[in-house]
Amino acid sequence: MDEWIDAGTAAERLGVKPATLYAYVSRGVLRRRRGDDGRRSLFSLAEVEELARRGRPRNQPPELVIESRVTTLGVDRPYYRGIDALExxxxxxxxxxxxxxxxxxxxxxxxxxxxxxxxxxxxxxxxxxxxxxxxxxxxxxxxxxxxxxxxxxxxxxxxxxxxxxxxxxxxxxxxxxxxxxxxxxxxxxxxxxxxxxxxxxxxxxxxxxxxxxxxxxxxxxxxxxxxxxxxxxxxxxxxxxxxxxxxxxxxxxxxxxxxxxxxxxxxxxxxxxxxxxxxxxxxxxxxxxxxxxxxxxxxxxxxxxxxxxxxxxxxxxxxxxxxxxxxxxxxxxxxxxxxxxxxxxxxxxxxxxxxxxxxxxxxxxxxxxxxxxxxxxxxxxxxxxxxxxxxxxxxxxx
Missing domain, CATH: 1.10.580.10 (Citrate Synthase, domain 1)
Structure with missing residues (x-):
């Protein structure tokens, strides 16, 4: 069974800022899911470890990353300060x-x-x-x-x-x-x-x-x-x-x-x-x-x-x-x-x-x-x- 870790742990393991994790998600490099509280972002430990071994993704288009707490994007919807926009x-x-x-x-x-x-x-x-x-x-x-x-x-x-x-x-x-x-x-x-x-x-x-x-x-x-x-x-x-x-x-x-x-x-x-x-x-x-x-x-x-x-x-x-x-x-x-x-x-x-x-x-x-x-x-x-x-x-x- 896959183990999931929070954004801070994943960012530390990869040596990147937390905002970069979400850029990886938008580019399909990492998967993300919501925690049980509906607010935290969780990342697959296996995927993070594999990415850490391979190194940062190359040959990807440049992407501007800005840290923000306003909205994060899920698989099919946005979350406003951690709350599902559909809800x-x-x-x-x-x-x-x-x-x-x-x-x-x-x-x-x-x-x-x-x-x-x-x-x-x-x-x-x-x-x-x-x-x-x-x-x-x-x-x-x-x-x-x-x-x-x-x-x-x-x-x-x-x-x-x-x-x-x-x-x-x-x-x-x-x-x-x-x-x-x-x-x-x-x-x-x-x-x-x-x-x-x-x-x-x-x-x-x-x-x-x-x-x-x-x-x-x-x-x-x-x-x-x-x-x-x-x-x-x-x-x-x-x-x-x-x-x-x-x-x-x-x-x-x-x-x-x-x-x-x-x-x-x-x-x-x-x-x-x-x-x-x-x-x-x-x-x-x-x-x-x-x-x-x-x-x-x-x-x-x-x-x-x-x-x-x-x-x-x-x-x-x-x-x-x-x-x-x-x-x-x-x-x-x-x-x-x-x-x-x-x-x-x-x-x-x-x-x-x-x-x-x-x-x-x-x-x-x-x-x-x-x-x-x-x-x-x-x-x-x-x-x-x-x-x-x-x-x-x-x-x-x-």
């Missing part, structure tokens, strides 16, 4: 998860202190009204972030408590500055005053059912952080230079919109829009394969055997809209992708599925992703503020 998605509101990422302590209430600065929100709404119609929400979020930062006299307070307070003001202000999806706005029912309910009113012209709101809440939780994703790395570099939280978030938003990151959900939305009925799925996928294009919403660079976040969210989507006509098209796409033995669906596809059955405005998946990930960016920024050293990468001559 949090079942039991916690987004606000509570954001507080957990920022402070390591549970929130005292789902909406405590989550309000934008009135002056900043008024200025951001005025800026939104001056923008042309038809902009995607991600573009509007970038504009509001700039305006909210410019009007916040507390933006340069970089201690943890102040950054957390800025995060609450910023997320609430961003949502409240977005135009309503319906005119007049839909009336918010009981339990819809939190981040999920307020965001829904900006993205969907119809009021949510409890199951739809639960699916959106889960999506926000599942997307709140994902270790050193591209946007998070960019946000950490900005924070290491002591950029203020608004500049950190603006940096993250700029990277998030790329089609290989958060923009993949928008590409998946457009893919589903092409599948006007289930019978078109085979043709739509075949055309993309013929053009040499990737299938958005499928496959993951970390979760090679499937993204548990996507499966979890897709189950909630199906439960929220049983019998919905778009579900058959969604299933038909996945069936065709699997017939071709392509990778499994990820959370970007599930997010596109949620927006498809909910009737949200175009680009809503990106907006959900962006609002959620602000929590993670600021948690990582806090670590960089505390370190006080500049992240400076070096180039290798070619």
């Amino acid at each position: 949090l998605a079942r039991t916690a509101a987004f606000e509570s998860v954001a507080e957990w990422l920022w402070t390591g302590e549970p929130a005292r209430g789902p909406s405590l202190g989550w309000a934008g600065d009135p002056e900043g929100v008024r200025a951001a709404i005025a800026a939104q009204r001056a923008l042309p119609d038809g902009l995607l929400p991600i573009d509007r979020l970038q504009v509001s972030t700039t305006v909210l930062g410019a009007t916040d006299s507390l933006r340069y307070q970089l201690d943890p408590a102040s950054v957390a307070a800025t995060g609450r003001r910023l997320i609430a202000g961003l949502i409240d500055s977005l135009p309503f999806a319906a005119d007049p706005p839909i009336a918010q029912g009981e339990g819809q005053g939190g981040v999920a309910g307020r965001l829904w009113a900006r993205l969907c012209p119809a009021p949510p059912t409890p199951a739809q709101l639960a699916a959106l809440q889960a999506a926000l939780v599942l997307l709140a952080d994902h270790e050193l994703a591209a946007s998070t790395l960019a946000a950490r570099v900005a924070a290491s230079a002591k950029a203020d939280p608004y500049a950190v978030v603006l940096t993250g938003l700029g990277v998030l919109g790329g089609p290989l990151h958060g923009g993949a959900s928008y590409d998946a939305e457009r893919l589903l829009a092409e599948v006007t009925d289930p019978g078109r799925a085979a043709r739509v996928i075949a055309d993309r394969v013929r053009r040499g294009e990737r299938i958005p919403g499928y496959g993951h660079s970390v979760y090679k055997n499937g993204d548990a976040r996507g499966a979890f969210l897709m189950d909630l989507v199906e439960a929220a809209a049983p019998g919905h006509e778009r579900l058959e098209a969604i299933r038909a796409v996945t069936t065709e992708v699997r017939r071709r033995r392509l990778p499994e669906p990820n959370i970007d596809f599930a997010l596109a599925g949620l927006t498809a059955v909910s009737g949200t405005i175009p680009g809503s998946g990106e907006a959900i992703f962006a609002v959620a990930r602000i929590a993670g960016w600021l948690a990582h920024a806090m670590e960089e503020y505390a370190k006080g050293t500049l992240l400076r990468l070096r180039a290798t001559p070619r």
Whole structure:
């Protein structure tokens, strides 16, 4: 029977930093499992000993390693400060998860202190009204972030408590500055005053059912952080230079919109829009394969055997809209992708599925992703503020 040792022991045996162990895990060099307490990472003693005998892996692509306590990645899901993100998605509101990422302590209430600065929100709404119609929400979020930062006299307070307070003001202000999806706005029912309910009113012209709101809440939780994703790395570099939280978030938003990151959900939305009925799925996928294009919403660079976040969210989507006509098209796409033995669906596809059955405005998946990930960016920024050293990468001559 294999024996398992903790990260400290494994790192000492290999002569590396604990963070390097997780780089080995992401590259498939070592296996990792959670301890019985759900918090500790355990490593196979036999694999560690074998690696120690062989020496450090060579001929691997260079990988930046940053020590962090915010999020670790398991075989098919992330763990936020040691807690399974899927379990949090079942039991916690987004606000509570954001507080957990920022402070390591549970929130005292789902909406405590989550309000934008009135002056900043008024200025951001005025800026939104001056923008042309038809902009995607991600573009509007970038504009509001700039305006909210410019009007916040507390933006340069970089201690943890102040950054957390800025995060609450910023997320609430961003949502409240977005135009309503319906005119007049839909009336918010009981339990819809939190981040999920307020965001829904900006993205969907119809009021949510409890199951739809639960699916959106889960999506926000599942997307709140994902270790050193591209946007998070960019946000950490900005924070290491002591950029203020608004500049950190603006940096993250700029990277998030790329089609290989958060923009993949928008590409998946457009893919589903092409599948006007289930019978078109085979043709739509075949055309993309013929053009040499990737299938958005499928496959993951970390979760090679499937993204548990996507499966979890897709189950909630199906439960929220049983019998919905778009579900058959969604299933038909996945069936065709699997017939071709392509990778499994990820959370970007599930997010596109949620927006498809909910009737949200175009680009809503990106907006959900962006609002959620602000929590993670600021948690990582806090670590960089505390370190006080500049992240400076070096180039290798070619």
